[in-house]
Amino acid sequence: MFIIGLLIFTSLPGIGYYQISTNEVAFKSEFHQNAIAEIADQSRQADQKISSTFVFIKRVTDLIKSAQQELSTNFDGNLPDGKGEWDVKIADWDVEYYVSEIVQSSASGPIQNNPWLWFMLTFGLSILGGLLYMIPKFYEQEGIKHDGIFHNSFTRGLKLTVRSVFLGVVIIGIITYGILKLQDFLWPAITLLLIGVIYYLVFYKQNARNHNPPKSASPIHTGWLGVIAGTYLIFFYILLYWAPNYINNWIDMVDPISKALSGNEASNWFLYGLMYTIIVAVMGIRMWSKYRHNRYQKIRTASVVFFQTAFAFLIPEILVRLNQPWFDFKNIWPLDYDFFFDYNLNTLVSSGGLGLFMLVWGIVLIVIAVPVITYFYGKRWYCSWVCGCGGLAETMGDPFRQLSDKSLRAWKWERYIIHGVLAFAILMTAMVLYTYFTGAGNILFINSYSMRSWYGFFIGAGFSGVVGTGFYPLMGNRVWCRFGCPLAAYLGLVQRFKSRFRITTNGGQCISCGNCSTYCEMGIDVRA
Ligand code: SF4
Ligand code: SF4
Numbered sequence: 132m133f134i135i136g137l138l139i140f141t142s143l144p145g146i147g148y149y150q151i152s153t154n155e156v157a158f159k160s161e162f163h164q165n166a167i168a169e170i171a172d173q174s175r176q177a178d179q180k181i182s183s184t185f186v187f188i189k190r191v192t193d194l195i196k197s198a199q200q201e202l203s204t205n206f207d208g209n210l211p212d213g214k215g216e217w218d219v220k221i222a223d224w225d226v227e228y229y230v231s232e233i234v235q236s237s238a239s240g241p242i243q244n245n246p247w248l249w250f251m252l253t254f255g256l257s258i259l260g261g262l263l264y265m266i267p268k269f270y271e272q273e274g275i276k277h278d279g280i281f282h283n284s285f286t287r288g289l290k291l292t293v294r295s296v297f298l299g300v301v302i303i304g305i306i307t308y309g310i311l312k313l314q315d316f317l318w319p320a321i322t323l324l325l326i327g328v329i330y331y332l333v334f335y336k337q338n339a340r341n342h343n344p345p346k347s348a349s350p351i352h353t354g355w356l357g358v359i360a361g362t363y364l365i366f367f368y369i370l371l372y373w374a375p376n377y378i379n380n381w382i383d384m385v386d387p388i389s390k391a392l393s394g395n396e397a398s399n400w401f402l403y404g405l406m407y408t409i410i411v412a413v414m415g416i417r418m419w420s421k422y423r424h425n426r427y428q429k430i431r432t433a434s435v436v437f438f439q440t441a442f443a444f445l446i447p448e449i450l451v452r453l454n455q456p457w458f459d460f461k462n463i464w465p466l467d468y469d470f471f472f473d474y475n476l477n478t479l480v481s482s483g484g485l486g487l488f489m490l491v492w493g494i495v496l497i498v499i500a501v502p503v504i505t506y507f508y509g510k511r512w513y514c515s516w517v518c519g520c521g522g523l524a525e526t527m528g529d530p531f532r533q534l535s536d537k538s539l540r541a542w543k544w545e546r547y548i549i550h551g552v553l554a555f556a557i558l559m560t561a562m563v564l565y566t567y568f569t570g571a572g573n574i575l576f577i578n579s580y581s582m583r584s585w586y587g588f589f590i591g592a593g594f595s596g597v598v599g600t601g602f603y604p605l606m607g608n609r610v611w612c613r614f615g616c617p618l619a620a621y622l623g624l625v626q627r628f629k630s631r632f633r634i635t636t637n638g639g640q641c642i643s644c645g646n647c648s649t650y651c652e653m654g655i656d657v658r659a
Contacts, residue, residue, distance in 0.1 A: 132260030140253040143380045147240020149187040155236040166198040234376045242380045265417045273424035287354030288534040305593040318585035329547040357604035365601035372592040375399035392448040408444040414526035435522035443519045463496045465556035466618035509632035510622035528608025535607035535654035553620035559586045
């Protein structure tokens, strides 16, 4: 049932057709509206039904670009009274906006006619299939069972060479796409240079070539089912972040749920939030069945499901319904990297008492809650109990926890990269705040907008999403947490200098079986 649900879900983007319509498009000005409608009329596209998403998106993009060109020629140096340049002309950043609006407004077919049916055939079947598989486990004997986990093609992991090639191709692919998308060479070049420097430090300066990873992270045979699952996830994230127009049917399918919660039309972010929450909840039931002999694990699992459902999903949607800003009260900078961005600060400052409270709350979390709670309870208070990324890693990612690389080499990579991301986040935020308060976009030829765009693209989407989650079946479930999360780096620094906690084996009782190291999802070689 799960597989049927997944297959239907995968085939949805290719169902239905498009007939160009601008009826539901929220135009930013009447000039834009008239120019686009006129060109659509002239090209007689309104009469055509197009079934290929690729063809339709290409045509709409060409159409908007023609309108952009026409407006720019017509109003070159002669703006109407009282109008700004972008009230009249279509800016480059608006082309993408209009394409997306028109795709949404033009799609028709079975999914738009009956979204609930398709929701049940995809999400419903998958959830039911998952539950039918999990619930019998409650009647088995208690205790953790990992029998055969390294014999299973889904959970075995990748040979080191295959893994390195896979990772290299994905990272180079993301950087190349970033150059094309953002039209920026400086930050991609700096990123490549830094990766090169870290590679040199780890492999040559510290001579880590000889520290081979243990077998647990590097099996003799690659698990091809895992490769297929990882590839699927990687493509899913690429579509979600960078090509949401191609998954319009998925978004339309959850539209009624979005309207019921916030009153707004669904977006790719709503689809992701809903999906994320459902996965954490259903796989949370699996975690509960697996660890039901352990009260600590049961409460912890309930905690991550609760924080994801209430704080990351429902409360922000309800706030929007009440005309308040979308706000996740448990998300902390620098993980929440756009907290100090101008548009967020402006929204919070202009939203009255609650908006100001959100601003102060966010700052209190950073400067007081993190150090104080970490001192008393260790950094796991956030990563294992509250964080949404941690929630997904602990539920959906649990079958892959044994794949974290425990080698010294991995640890060396980890230290450089995670502290590098923290430094990048601090620098980027400082630049953004400088621009916010002074209005100056540049400091020493470095432009704060291009820096923050690259951070959002490469770290916020590429690293935390495409690599961080897409690589669950390939490199374990804490790839982002271990190697990239700047908040983990901050929590780690606090824990290192001011904490009552250390990870250790249970003294003289340890028999060096290595189970703790094998199954530590954070890649800590506990036994060593
Ligand atoms: S490491 Fe970062 S992303 Fe992972 S659980 Fe902790 S705070 Fe969340
Ligand atoms: S190696 Fe780890 S799991 Fe095994 S006995 Fe020692 S502490 Fe326990």
